[in-house]
Amino acid sequence: MAAPKPLSPRFAVPLAIALLLALGLVADFLWSSSSSSGTSGRGQLASASRTATAKKSGRARGKKPAAEGYLNATYADIPAPRWDWEEMPAAPVPRLDGYSVQIGDLLYVFAGYENLDHVHSHVDVYNFTSNTWTGRFDMPKEMANSHLGIVTDGRYIYALTGQFGPQCRSPINRNFVVDTVTKEWHELPPLPVPRYAPATQLWRGRLHVMGGGKEDRHEPGLEHWSLAVKDGKALENEWRTEIPIPRGGPHRACIVANDKLFVIGGQEGDFMAKPGSPIFKCVRRHEVVYGDVYMLDDGNKWKQLSPMPKPNSHIECAWVIVNNSVIIVGGTTEKHPITKKMILVGEVFRFDLDTLTWSVIGRMPFRIKTALAGYWDGWLYFTSGQRDRGPDNPAPKKVVDHDQLLGDY
Secondary structure: OOOOOOOOHHHHHHHHHHHHHHHHHHHHHHHHHHHHOOOEEEEEEOOOHHHHHHHHOEEOOOOOOOEEEEEEEHHOOOOOOHHHHHHHHOOOOOOOOOOEOOOOOOOOOOEEEEOOOOOEEEEEEEEEEOOOEEEEEOOOOOOOEEEEEEEEEOEEEEOOOOOOOOOOOOOOEEEEEEEEEOOOOEEEOOOOOOOOOOOEEOOOEEEEOOOOEEEOOOOEEEOOOEEEEEEEEEOOOOEEOOOOOOEEEEOOOEEOOEEEEEEOOOEEEEOOOOOOOOOEEOOOOOEOOOOEEEEEEEOOEEEOOOOOOOOEEOOOEEEEEOOEEEEEEEEEEOOOOOOOOEEEEEEEEEEEOOOOOOEEEEEEEOOOOEEEEEEOOOOEEEOOOOOEEEEEEEEEEOOOOOEEEEEEE
């Protein structure tokens, strides 16, 4: 039988190249399969909290090591010391997007969702000295139920703008103040326009409100207003326009320390009401989470500082000041690039107000967003919010029903 004719160079060269490419793809596939079955390219994650269900409570003392697992780098937590957490008395109701302020040994916890179809219109009070929930009083029926701006001067609590009602209803521009001694409420002059979850603080005798989400709940606002206040009363009839914040959006920490105003983290975009929905049903929209930090120290110009260790949002009441440092617990970071699911944060961050630098100092018992933080007698507390689905799944689970947690710091 005659031998086959050799391929001409015209066909042989392309065929050889194709074979080499195919071999390369097979090798790459085998290497990837091998890597994914081991630990290469993965970040470490804490083991599951001993708080097995959302209805338990706890607190932690010290930084005891715990078992560690591995999590795909897409979700990787930043390496951090393990803290023990000790369970504490159950909170009276579950809360998502609730708000809080601390006055002495009391934590005042406001409003929030119980679920998307039900919002609270009252304040619960936790006593750090007795470690008990000791009080409850009603909010004005006309006051927003979530996405507030909130701040205290040590007696009066100012609760500003926010969303009125469940699901993704519209914001209102009405503002209220409560005397924590008498429990009496009064109304303040309305904001020029409504805002969702604006950054809010008292600074140099003025109530500052900035950023947040605009009326459609999605577009970030840059506006910044202030109002002179004293002892729970407005000294002016209208809000004054201030220098806009460089980057807008809701769900940020806003802090005054060393006579400087800081705005930390946040996001651009948020869920919106479904067009035509009679109940303003929430539907997802694109969000960008960031870790930007801005400081205003002379009232005339914002200065951008070192960003957070990771982008972080839903932290407006998740912070305390300890030893001239800002401590921030939990939050949400950038969404999963493929599934687009929300990724919760489980680290405890420290911002040194002397050096203006960041570090990661601990880990929560689980990842959680919209946690409400407090600090008393050497203990770091948090309560409420929405936790993760487990150590290997940082997506949100149900709203934490009755958690009151604290850790030694």
